[in-house]
Amino acid sequence: MIEILQEWLSNPLLTRWDGGPWQATLVTLYMTVVTMLLTVLLGLPLGIALFETEGSTSPLVRTFNQVVGFVVNVLRSFPFFILIIALIPVTAAITGRSTGPNAAMIALTIAAVPFAARLFELNLREIPAGKIEAVRMMGASRWQVIRQVLIPEALPGIIGSITTTTIAVIGYTAMAGSVNSGGLGQLAYNRGYTGYQTEMIIVTVILLVAIVILVQLLGSRLARGVDHRARTV
Amino acid sequence: MITLDSLTKVFPAPGGGDPVVALDGIDLHLEPGRVHGIVGRSGAGKSTLIRCLTGLEKPSSGRVEVDGTDIAALEGAALRTARRNIGMVFQHANLLDSRTAAQNIAHPLEIAGVPRAQRQRRVAELVELVGLTGREHNHPAQLSGGQIQRVGIARGLAAEPKVLLCDEPTSALDGSTTRQILRLISDLRERLGITVVIITHEMGVVREVCDTVTLLQDGRITQTGDLLDVAADPHGPLSAELIPLPPAPTGIDALVVNCDYGNSERFHTTDDLIRLAETYEAEATLVAGTIETIGGRQVGRVQLALRNRSGAAISAEGLAAFLAELEAAGVVAKEVTA
Numbered sequence: 001m002i003e004i005l006q007e008w009l010s011n012p013l014l015t016r017w018d019g020g021p022w023q024a025t026l027v028t029l030y031m032t033v034v035t036m037l038l039t040v041l042l043g044l045p046l047g048i049a050l051f052e053t054e055g056s057t058s059p060l061v062r063t064f065n066q067v068v069g070f071v072v073n074v075l076r077s078f079p080f081f082i083l084i085i086a087l088i089p090v091t092a093a094i095t096g097r098s099t100g101p102n103a104a105m106i107a108l109t110i111a112a113v114p115f116a117a118r119l120f121e122l123n124l125r126e127i128p129a130g131k132i133e134a135v136r137m138m139g140a141s142r143w144q145v146i147r148q149v150l151i152p153e154a155l156p157g158i159i160g161s162i163t164t165t166t167i168a169v170i171g172y173t174a175m176a177g178s179v180n181s182g183g184l185g186q187l188a189y190n191r192g193y194t195g196y197q198t199e200m201i202i203v204t205v206i207l208l209v210a211i212v213i214l215v216q217l218l219g220s221r222l223a224r225g226v227d228h229r230a231r232t233v
Numbered sequence: 234m235i236t237l238d239s240l241t242k243v244f245p246a247p248g249g250g251d252p253v254v255a256l257d258g259i260d261l262h263l264e265p266g267r268v269h270g271i272v273g274r275s276g277a278g279k280s281t282l283i284r285c286l287t288g289l290e291k292p293s294s295g296r297v298e299v300d301g302t303d304i305a306a307l308e309g310a311a312l313r314t315a316r317r318n319i320g321m322v323f324q325h326a327n328l329l330d331s332r333t334a335a336q337n338i339a340h341p342l343e344i345a346g347v348p349r350a351q352r353q354r355r356v357a358e359l360v361e362l363v364g365l366t367g368r369e370h371n372h373p374a375q376l377s378g379g380q381i382q383r384v385g386i387a388r389g390l391a392a393e394p395k396v397l398l399c400d401e402p403t404s405a406l407d408g409s410t411t412r413q414i415l416r417l418i419s420d421l422r423e424r425l426g427i428t429v430v431i432i433t434h435e436m437g438v439v440r441e442v443c444d445t446v447t448l449l450q451d452g453r454i455t456q457t458g459d460l461l462d463v464a465a466d467p468h469g470p471l472s473a474e475l476i477p478l479p480p481a482p483t484g485i486d487a488l489v490v491n492c493d494y495g496n497s498e499r500f501h502t503t504d505d506l507i508r509l510a511e512t513y514e515a516e517a518t519l520v521a522g523t524i525e526t527i528g529g530r531q532v533g534r535v536q537l538a539l540r541n542r543s544g545a546a547i548s549a550e551g552l553a554a555f556l557a558e559l560e561a562a563g564v565v566a567k568e569v570t571a
Contacts, residue, residue, distance in 0.1 A: 134327035137287045138341040138392070139316040148343070152331035229330045230374035 047120025104181035123157035156227035163219025240295035270443035320389030465495035495532030497563035
């Protein structure tokens with residue numbers, strides 16, 4: 001066991017920086033973090049908009065809800081592998097390149113935002129209607145309700161949704177290898193699968209599992225920290 | 234303080250059938266500084282009435298006047314400002330879990346844009362007023378049902394509203410907590426002179442704290458008035474609910490007479506009735522009854538078993554004369570037929 005480990009640790013394929021698993025880890029983390037920042041920034045307002053416009057009495061607002069809901073559903077039903085290829089002209093127009101991590105991040109964000117928005121919408125739906133109405137009866141404006149009730153009351157759930165989305169995005173980054181994004185997924189495919197370097201597959205899988213476990217741990221701990229609801233055993 | 238003028242609310246039927254009339258021409262005037270009870274079964278229109286009072290629901294027609302402002306005519310910012318004149322207390326308190334007790338109490342002030350220092354002073358005052366000292370930094374999950382409702386009441390009072398509107402404030406609480414909360418409400422009315430409206434289905438709540446009571450049935454007011462008048466009126470629909478008659482006793486070898494007093498100027502207690510029976514050479518025993526003291530006055534519904542002193546059944550003429558004298562004095566009395 002120790003011998004295998006020592007052999008791997010001295011294996012130049014695994015320890016070298018350029019094109020090695022450590023550099024790939026950084027690329028994966030970079031894509032994930034930036035994608036998630038954009039996803040929360042765009043997805044949370046979108047989730048709130050979906051929640052707030054649902055069941056409105058105004059036909060205009062209802063139409064908005066239906067149109068946005070439809071676009072979200074269409075984007076969510078795209079297999080990511082197809083989406084990233086279909087978006088190549090778009091990413092090329094925005095970043096100037098159709099390959100690389102930055103190009104991949106555009107596709108990742110477009111896939112993650114609708115996914116996260118639906119989860120955020122569900123988180124908001126879990127708030128008892130009476131609590132929202134109570135604050136409206138105090139004379140709160142719509143904006144005050146969003147800031148003082150919807151976001152703080154749904155925060156434990158929102159953090160859970162961000163965690164779930166982050167883990168999904170880490171999975172998507174593997175497929176982003178198809179546009180030469182770099183990262184662990186591409187490494188495992190190019191070197192491990194097509195290059196017959198089995199050690200590379202094992203190492204990348206171990207690294208991905210470790211990242212996912214850490215993200216989940218961090219997310220759960222953060223959610224518990226902000227959760228003041230009564231715990232039912 | 235609150236005037237409802239032919240308030241009507243009609244909801245379109247969900248399936249396209251007949252529209253549902255939730256409130257059907259409500260006329261009601263509630264005096265300032267008193268505790269008003271509004272009772273009715275579920276579906277009577279109580280919730281719709283609250284939603285109209287707070288402007289969450291627009292009436293189909295009629296006026297809703299709170300402290301001289303027609304709530305139904307307001308929109309947007311003006312409505313939000315008017316809502317601050319009404320403090321709300323809910324059955325399940327509806328506190329925000331993300332806020333501590335103190336932050337929940339401060340919430341209406343935050344919405345109204347009161348500066349932080351002033352907010353903190355007011356919260357400290359309220360925490361003491363409702364008896365929550367020491368628990369103000371706890372989250373609702375760490376408080377008991379009674380404490381949660383105290384926070385709810387303090388929050389309702391925070392913006393110094395003219396009216397405290399309580400929607401089933403004790404229906405989720407146990408008996409002794411209910412009494413504590415009701416005592417707090419009547420205590421607050423006395424200290425702050427605030428107008429209180431309690432919507433409830435519990436007659437005990439009405440008996441304990443209300444000055445007036447209004448019965449809502451199928452969206453209409455079927456009885457309204459001062460608690461004593463309503464309870465003492467033996468013909469009104471509320472009297473039997475406020476002063477319920479226990480099940481009639483069985484196996485009594487005597488004539489049983491039902492008496493409702495409370496409306497009578499001459500007879501104030503059950504003993505008065507028993508003494509009257511003695512003047513008819515009869516012995517009266519109390520076999521069942523409910524006696525309540527409302528506004529310092531006894532109101533009772535009792536069943537008396539009557540026997541002749543000698544142990545024989547009393548005569549028909551004697552009974553008729555006894556009943557007639559009771560009726561003349563304002564007691565509703567009649568023989569219970571088995």
